[in-house]
Amino acid sequence: MASLNADLRQRPVQQPVSVAETNSDDSSATALAQVSASDSDEDDLPMKPSKPSQASDKTSEALDSALKDFSPRWRNWVIRGIFTWLMIFSFAFMIYLGPLALVLVTFALQIKCFHEIITIGYIVYRSYDLPWFRTLSWYFLFASNFFFFGESMIGYFGVLLAGTDMLRPFATYHRFISFSLYTAGLVGFVCSLVKKHYLKQFTLFGWTHVTLLLVVAQSHFIVQNVLEGLIWVLVPVSMIICNDIMAYMFGFFFGRTPLIKLSPKKTWEGFIGGAFSTVIFGIILSYFLLQYDYFVCPVSYDESKDALSMECERSHVFVLSQYNLPETIRAFFNLLGIKKTTVSVYPFILHSVALSLFASVIGPFGGFFASGFKRAFKIKDFGDTIPGHGGIMDRFDCQFLMATFVHVYHSSFIKVPNPQNIVQSVLMLKPEQQIQVFTMLRDKLLQRGFIENITTTTTTTTTTAI
Amino acid sequence: MASLNADLRQRPVQQPVSVAETNSDDSSATALAQVSASDSDEDDLPMKPSKPSQASDKTSEALDSALKDFSPRWRNWVIRGIFTWLMIFSFAFMIYLGPLALVLVTFALQIKCFHEIITIGYIVYRSYDLPWFRTLSWYFLFASNFFFFGESMIGYFGVLLAGTDMLRPFATYHRFISFSLYTAGLVGFVCSLVKKHYLKQFTLFGWTHVTLLLVVAQSHFIVQNVLEGLIWVLVPVSMIICNDIMAYMFGFFFGRTPLIKLSPKKTWEGFIGGAFSTVIFGIILSYFLLQYDYFVCPVSYDESKDALSMECERSHVFVLSQYNLPETIRAFFNLLGIKKTTVSVYPFILHSVALSLFASVIGPFGGFFASGFKRAFKIKDFGDTIPGHGGIMDRFDCQFLMATFVHVYHSSFIKVPNPQNIVQSVLMLKPEQQIQVFTMLRDKLLQRGFIENITTTTTTTTTTAI
Numbered sequence: 001m002a003s004l005n006a007d008l009r010q011r012p013v014q015q016p017v018s019v020a021e022t023n024s025d026d027s028s029a030t031a032l033a034q035v036s037a038s039d040s041d042e043d044d045l046p047m048k049p050s051k052p053s054q055a056s057d058k059t060s061e062a063l064d065s066a067l068k069d070f071s072p073r074w075r076n077w078v079i080r081g082i083f084t085w086l087m088i089f090s091f092a093f094m095i096y097l098g099p100l101a102l103v104l105v106t107f108a109l110q111i112k113c114f115h116e117i118i119t120i121g122y123i124v125y126r127s128y129d130l131p132w133f134r135t136l137s138w139y140f141l142f143a144s145n146f147f148f149f150g151e152s153m154i155g156y157f158g159v160l161l162a163g164t165d166m167l168r169p170f171a172t173y174h175r176f177i178s179f180s181l182y183t184a185g186l187v188g189f190v191c192s193l194v195k196k197h198y199l200k201q202f203t204l205f206g207w208t209h210v211t212l213l214l215v216v217a218q219s220h221f222i223v224q225n226v227l228e229g230l231i232w233v234l235v236p237v238s239m240i241i242c243n244d245i246m247a248y249m250f251g252f253f254f255g256r257t258p259l260i261k262l263s264p265k266k267t268w269e270g271f272i273g274g275a276f277s278t279v280i281f282g283i284i285l286s287y288f289l290l291q292y293d294y295f296v297c298p299v300s301y302d303e304s305k306d307a308l309s310m311e312c313e314r315s316h317v318f319v320l321s322q323y324n325l326p327e328t329i330r331a332f333f334n335l336l337g338i339k340k341t342t343v344s345v346y347p348f349i350l351h352s353v354a355l356s357l358f359a360s361v362i363g364p365f366g367g368f369f370a371s372g373f374k375r376a377f378k379i380k381d382f383g384d385t386i387p388g389h390g391g392i393m394d395r396f397d398c399q400f401l402m403a404t405f406v407h408v409y410h411s412s413f414i415k416v417p418n419p420q421n422i423v424q425s426v427l428m429l430k431p432e433q434q435i436q437v438f439t440m441l442r443d444k445l446l447q448r449g450f451i452e453n454i455t456t457t458t459t460t461t462t463t464t465a466i
Numbered sequence: 467m468a469s470l471n472a473d474l475r476q477r478p479v480q481q482p483v484s485v486a487e488t489n490s491d492d493s494s495a496t497a498l499a500q501v502s503a504s505d506s507d508e509d510d511l512p513m514k515p516s517k518p519s520q521a522s523d524k525t526s527e528a529l530d531s532a533l534k535d536f537s538p539r540w541r542n543w544v545i546r547g548i549f550t551w552l553m554i555f556s557f558a559f560m561i562y563l564g565p566l567a568l569v570l571v572t573f574a575l576q577i578k579c580f581h582e583i584i585t586i587g588y589i590v591y592r593s594y595d596l597p598w599f600r601t602l603s604w605y606f607l608f609a610s611n612f613f614f615f616g617e618s619m620i621g622y623f624g625v626l627l628a629g630t631d632m633l634r635p636f637a638t639y640h641r642f643i644s645f646s647l648y649t650a651g652l653v654g655f656v657c658s659l660v661k662k663h664y665l666k667q668f669t670l671f672g673w674t675h676v677t678l679l680l681v682v683a684q685s686h687f688i689v690q691n692v693l694e695g696l697i698w699v700l701v702p703v704s705m706i707i708c709n710d711i712m713a714y715m716f717g718f719f720f721g722r723t724p725l726i727k728l729s730p731k732k733t734w735e736g737f738i739g740g741a742f743s744t745v746i747f748g749i750i751l752s753y754f755l756l757q758y759d760y761f762v763c764p765v766s767y768d769e770s771k772d773a774l775s776m777e778c779e780r781s782h783v784f785v786l787s788q789y790n791l792p793e794t795i796r797a798f799f800n801l802l803g804i805k806k807t808t809v810s811v812y813p814f815i816l817h818s819v820a821l822s823l824f825a826s827v828i829g830p831f832g833g834f835f836a837s838g839f840k841r842a843f844k845i846k847d848f849g850d851t852i853p854g855h856g857g858i859m860d861r862f863d864c865q866f867l868m869a870t871f872v873h874v875y876h877s878s879f880i881k882v883p884n885p886q887n888i889v890q891s892v893l894m895l896k897p898e899q900q901i902q903v904f905t906m907l908r909d910k911l912l913q914r915g916f917i918e919n920i921t922t923t924t925t926t927t928t929t930t931a932i
Contacts, residue, residue, distance in 0.1 A: 176878035179870065183828060186867075190834045193728060198842035206676045213675060262659060362649060368656045376664035401652075404645065412642035419895070419903045426888060426907055431916050437885045438907055438917060441892055441900075450901055 077252065083386055084245065087395070095234060098310070099299045102226045102233065107149070110219035112392045114141050114211055116382040121207040124377050125200050132192045133201060137208045139185050144212050147178035148220035156227050157301055218400035221407035228410055231295045231318075235286055235352060236406045239359035240398050242281045247274030247364075262371045266364070275360035282356040283349055290318060290346050317347040317414055351414070358405050363398045370397035543718065549852055550711065553861070561700060564776070565765045568692045568699065573615070576685035579859045580607050580677055582848040587673040590843050591666050598658045599667060603674045605651050610678050613644035614686035622693050623767055684866035687873035694876055697761040697784075701752055701818060702872045705825035706864045708747045713740030713830075728837045732830070741826035748822040749815055756784060756812050783813040783880055817880070824871050829864045836863035 070078065094105050118137050154171050170177065193201055225232040247266070250273025257268040289295040297312035322342045325333070333340050370393070374380065383391025426437050445451045533541045560571050584603050620637050636643065659667055691698040713732070716739025723734040755761040760776055762784040768775035788808045791799070799806050836859070840846065849857025892903050911917045 173878050175874050179874040183831075183867075183871075186835065187828065187831050190728070190831050190838065193838045195727065198838055202839055202842040206672050209676050209679060210672045213679065261661065262656070362653065365653050365656050369652065372656065372659050372664055373668055376668040401649075405649075408641050408645040412639050416899075419899050419906060422888065422892060422895075422903055423906045423910060427910060429882075429885070429888075431914075433882075433885050434907075434911060434914075435916055437888055438911055440885060440889045441904055441907070444889060444893060445900060445904055448897075448900075450897055451904060 079387055083389055095230060099226050099230060103223050106219055106222045109392055110215055113215045113396055116391045116393045117211045120377060120379060121204055125203060130197060133204060136185060136189055140208055140212060143181040143185055144216045146181060148216060150174045152220060152223050218404050222403040225403060225406050227299045229296050229298045231289050232406055232410060234289060235282060236355055236359060236402045237399060238285055239278050239282050239356055240363055240402050243274045243278040243360045243363060246277035247271060250274060260368060262368045278360045279353055279356040282352040286349050286352040290348060320344045321347055359402055363402050366398035366401035545853055549855055561696060565692050565696060569689050572685055572688045575858055576681055579681045579862055582857045582859045583677045586843060586845060587670055591669060596663060599670060602651060602655055606674055606678060609647040609651055610682045612647060614682060616640045618686060618689050684870050688869040691869060691872050693765045695762050695764045697755050698872055698876060700755060701748060702821055702868045703865060704751055705744050705748050705822055706829055706868050709740045709744040709826045709829060712743035713737060716740060726834055728834045744826045745819055745822040748818040752815050752818040756814060786810045787813055825868055829868050832864040832867035
């Protein structure tokens with residue numbers, strides 16, 4: 001136990017959370033840290049203010065020396081740019097590998113984000129003397145992932161799971177198993193309570209749960225978006241990246257008017273330039289992706305091939321549709337001598353404008369929220385995983401909110417109940433219930449006159465028979 | 467604004483959260499409060515230790531004087547007993563009023579629980595100078611209730627809602643509206659951030675969200691249980707009450723061995739006596755309730771009467787079933803000269819034992835969790851709404867966990883996909899899709915040989931016709 005403790009106490013040194021230079025704008029964070037320190041026993045592990053993390057990594061050290069003739073502003077910009085492209089290429093490679101690779105990457109990134117936020121909690125509240133609690137946090141991460149990813153898998157591959165003897169009970173009793181896992185964690189938490197540390201333990205319990213809510217629940221929406229078709233991840237993720245880069249560049253070159261106190265570097269010029277660029281970029285990217293079935297088809301299980309399929313009959317949003325032009329635009333075209341009353345557009349292009357607007361208007365609030373959080377706890381970045389960018393969480397702050405928006409947007413305006421899914425849910429019932437559904441449905445459809453033909457045929461033949 | 471502030475600052479006086487006598491077991495809570503105080507401006511509102519709340523109410527003062535000849539131990543017991551029965555009778559009255567009254571009561575209790583916990587947060591973190599934030603907390607409560615109760619209503623009365631022109635868009639776009647509401651709250655939170663109070667604001671943001679998760683999400687399960695049939699609420703709620711009372715009484719009369727440090731009054735004798743009584747009580751209560759359709763039928767919408775209906779064809783768990791007796795019990799009966807090989811039992815009685823065991827073994831951990839929470843923040847009760855019991859939350863700590871268990875248990879082991887619901891979901895599709903589902907289902911069932919009869923008939927008549 002003693003050696004475990006010692007090991008845990010060393011962690012903060014191996015994995016430093018970079019702390020911002022002391023701007024004394026919020027004295028309570030430091031005060032809180034001091035209180036926690038006075039509460040914890042003899043050993044002293046202060047949150048020493050360290051330099052921002054850009055220089056802490058070998059790769060960026062090499063880059064730093066190569067770029068030493070540039071001004072710091074430009075140097076930062078170049079490092080950031082290089083790693084931006086590196087990330088874009090790795091992302092493209094994941095897309096090439098297919099949806100299941102993307103699901104795994106989402107999973108890995110989510111764990112890293114959870115780790116970054118939880119580590120900050122441990123350091124802020126100096127909980128090196130609660131080794132049990134660290135295990136519990138990871139246990140809760142496991143339990144909630146078991147629940148969320150299980151729900152996605154059952155939603156999309158339920159029929160596949162129900163066909164496998166070993167997995168069927170997991171699919172059938174998934175919620176019960178998840179609840180049992182969670183309850184075991186709760187009981188474990190209650191049993192781990194130590195008189196001396198009640199407050200710390202409850203604070204970290206809350207910290208863990210808010211993190212689960214923000215990171216795990218939202219990353220689960222990314223997974224669902226992947227399964228609905230790669231375009232539903234590719235377009236929004238790129239939009240956030242584009243908005244980030246363009247807002248940065250517009251701000252860098254034209255930035256004058258500060259936008260929000262939380263992020264002093266953000267300007268109105270960057271905000272507007274970013275939004276404008278994102279809409280244009282979104283349209284172009286969507287148009288490009290719409291040419292390939294690979295990007296627009298949901299992942300589905302092909303029973304005949306016994307394999308996952310990326311082919312489909314396109315949903316109506318991915319098929320060219322004729323729209324009537326409004327009167328004013330028609331008049332304008334008339335002036336130019338063009339006789340055009342309709343226009344052919346993929347409906348998805350119109351949806352992409354809605355997504356762009358969210359990505360550039362509401363999306364940044366995810367970032368402001370993260371900025372505020374970092375300032376509240378006096379840290380500069382969530383970690384130092386990506387040189388020039390900070391931690392994974394620093395890049396994902398807006399992606400989570402965006403993914404949730406896309407998920408809700410898709411299920412509200414795009415997704416139509418799939419007849420195939422309904423039929424499959426019927427086929428999972430008991431035989432007598434399947435027949436019951438069939439006869440009830442037949443009677444209702446007869447009553448509504450939708451299947452008159454069939455009855456007519458039967459009736460006619462019967463009449464002839466008589 | 468100044469008067470509003472003043473008003474808010476007075477609240478803690480009007481609604482005192484009773485603070486336990488200072489046991490110096492956890493110095494950090496006081497320390498934290500002091501930090502927050504030093505962080506907040508000039509005025510001083512210390513959390514003065516006050517007497518436990520039993521004496522703070524007029525009713526209980528009158529009772530106190532009537533019971534002055536009893537020892538304090540007995541007096542507390544009598545007051546607690548009287549209010550226990552009062553609560554039981556009000557609960558019975560609600561049952562009499564029917565499921566929708568119960569839903570409304572759940573709603574009211576949930577708001578009160580939220581209020582109690584949030585008030586503790588405000589007092590602990592001394593956030594009287596953040597009036598905006600108080601509004602935001604209630605806004606988040608509204609938004610999450612809109613989401614959760616909407617989901618329940620759509621799940622149970624979707625067809626009804628879809629038939630009303632005014633409500634249809636709410637049903638169709640419910641998740642999008644909920645998400646927009648929540649996002650507006652998030653944007654509001656980011657905009658309300660004040661440099662001086664970042665840490666406090668983020669702490670209370672987390673506090674609010676954990677409360678929403680624990681109170682709102684779980685109370686929503688109570689609502690769903692009500693809609694599944696009154697027995698699914700009546701039995702578990704009574705079990706928790708029975709276990710509480712019996713554990714208290716067994717502990718009071720026979721208690722010797724302390725059970726858990728968190729709640730020094732809890733004893734092993736009470737724990738075991740409570741569990742045993744709860745199983746017996748659960749069986750008797752279930753047997754009684756099973757005699758009436760009113761308690762076992764889910765709330766459903768009767769299209770022919772255009773009204774809510776409490777009649778149904780009983781689910782198999784509410785119908786007497788024959789079970790074969792195990793060999794050993796049969797042998798035992800043989801010795802007594804009874805020739806019995808089968809026994810008739812309502813399956814629900816067996817399920818009630820599972821519920822009892824959860825209520826008495828895991829249920830108390832909900833209470834321990836609440837105890838730990840109260841100790842962490844140095845309060846004796848969550849409020850003083852019910853004399854002898856404390857706040858509403860003090861009585862509901864175990865009910866929430868139990869309701870979640872019942873919900874998960876019901877949906878895993880009891881609920882069978884209802885053929886009627888599936889048919890109704892088909893009828894909500896477009897006509898051509900309804901026909902598509904019908905023909906796909908017919909082909910699949912023909913293939914599986916489930917509806918051979920129908921085809922045979924058709925084929926035969928056709929043949930005759932030729």
